[in-house]
Amino acid sequence: MAPAPALTAQPIESARLTLEPLRVEHAGELARVLDDPELHRFIGGAPAALDELNARIERQVRGHSPDGHARWLNWVVRERGTGRVVGTVQATVKAGTAAPTADLAWVIGTSHQGNGFAREAAAAMAEWLRSQGVLRLRAHIHPRHEASIKVARGIGLTPTETIVDAELRWQSAPTTP
Numbered sequence: 001m002a003p004a005p006a007l008t009a010q011p012i013e014s015a016r017l018t019l020e021p022l023r024v025e026h027a028g029e030l031a032r033v034l035d036d037p038e039l040h041r042f043i044g045g046a047p048a049a050l051d052e053l054n055a056r057i058e059r060q061v062r063g064h065s066p067d068g069h070a071r072w073l074n075w076v077v078r079e080r081g082t083g084r085v086v087g088t089v090q091a092t093v094k095a096g097t098a099a100p101t102a103d104l105a106w107v108i109g110t111s112h113q114g115n116g117f118a119r120e121a122a123a124a125m126a127e128w129l130r131s132q133g134v135l136r137l138r139a140h141i142h143p144r145h146e147a148s149i150k151v152a153r154g155i156g157l158t159p160t161e162t163i164v165d166a167e168l169r170w171q172s173a174p175t176t177p
Helices: 024-034 050-060 117-131 146-154
Strands: 017-021 070-079 085-094 101-108 136-141 158-164 167-171
Touching: 017 117, 024 050, 024 070, 024 085, 070 101, 070 117, 085 117, 101 117, 117 136, 117 146, 136 146
Parallel strands: 101 136
Antiparallel strands: 017 070, 070 085, 085 101, 136 167, 158 167
């Protein structure tokens, strides 16, 4: 298997949001946003304790899987007008047979949902990835998670017939940069 493309998360701005590359120092702000069992209804698990969140972020900020075959790009989503952290977005990028592929994910804190932040952040991340030559984007979404389905559609993903861990794969058609 080929190594992942040599990408690192860069700051990204959209109309209302700033996507900041994830740092360990974000743990305290993220803990407050992610500390809601409702966020885990479709993705499983439970809110992480601060020490668990710190450990997860320390792994994520390395930027790549231990074997080097996946590049981990993680961002904190911050509302530009208030400076508040509202969630996270991430892309796991792997070398593909025809082009690199990125598996996308987004999480917006419950109190910030319904404002279009997930779609705006995911769209900004997708646009940046495409500008970096990552031409195939995917997401795995629980079939009853209507909000994430709307985000996927909004960034140009369409459902496939592939099920992974009870989640439906959504995928874009490769595009040129």
